[in-house]
Amino acid sequence: MNYKAVIFDLDGTLVNSLEDIADAMNTVLKNSHYPTHDYAAYNYFIGHGLLNLVSKAIPKQHNNATEVNRCFEELMTVYNENCVNKTKAYEGVNELLDTLKEKEIIVAILSNKADVLTKKVVQKLFPDYFKIVIGLTTEELKKPNPATAIQISTDLNIPVSQILYVGDSGVDMQTATNANMHAVGISWGFRPVTELQENGAKTIINTPLELLELL
Known part of the structure; x- marks a missing residue:
């Protein structure tokens, strides 16, 4: 794909x-x-x-x-x-983002963190990468509700079938599945791999750069 x-x-x-x-x-x-x-x-x-x-x-x-x-x-x-005292990018993330930028793959962020805080962290740590950054604005839109993910697809004018959705939790995998996007679970995050698999992960990656194998 x-x-x-x-x-x-x-x-x-x-x-x-x-x-x-x-x-x-x-x-x-x-x-x-x-x-x-x-x-x-x-x-x-x-x-x-x-x-x-x-x-x-x-x-x-x-x-x-x-x-x-x-x-x-x-x-x-x-x-x-x-919010940015100790927070830092995981090893390999910046290299992944640089490579995606070189390949002209568009990247976005969808978080259940409050929108103002999501944008603040991203502006501090990743100021030059993301086309769209969206955090939580209302409880009704909270993941695994796929509405915002689908809206990102619409705004980018890219079909959901051509979007990878990457996350570390069952909620992320549910969101990807609900939006008909390819659900990619990561093993270095806050939740166990079993949770990702049980909630619809189609692919599990163990390092950020492994994502490139799907492109």
Whole structure:
């Protein structure tokens, strides 16, 4: 298949942002005198948006809409100020992006991270690569809803059959499948390969440059 574009997830796929997200959420928890979590726990908190992360991180007895929203607003403030402290591209990602650029393959990002934060991280770490960068604007559009992925296809004027969708979670694989795009799971991210396979991954790659074998 002659693929002409690649849509990437951001967190856990292109960048390791886990520590910045965890540090910000743990700051919010400490401020509320709630127990904090180790980094390993955040592997499973990340992926469904920051509002969902807050709901998973705060104690169950305080898990109500008012408290979740309060902590979410605080998290947005704290994380916005600290979202690129430790976050960095995974090894091989920049080389992959350079090669895709040389091959004139269009690249885009679709993330469940809040749109303003997604754009901030991408502008800092990948300022010259991506044609489209979209984060979460409303809960209704959250992945695995394929609407935004399909809209990217429309905006690029490239059929979904000619787009690779690359991510590190079951949600990403579901999104790709729902959008009728080729689902590529990566093994270096936040979730196990078994989760990717169980949710529709058609291909698993172990290094960023392996993606080139599909083009």
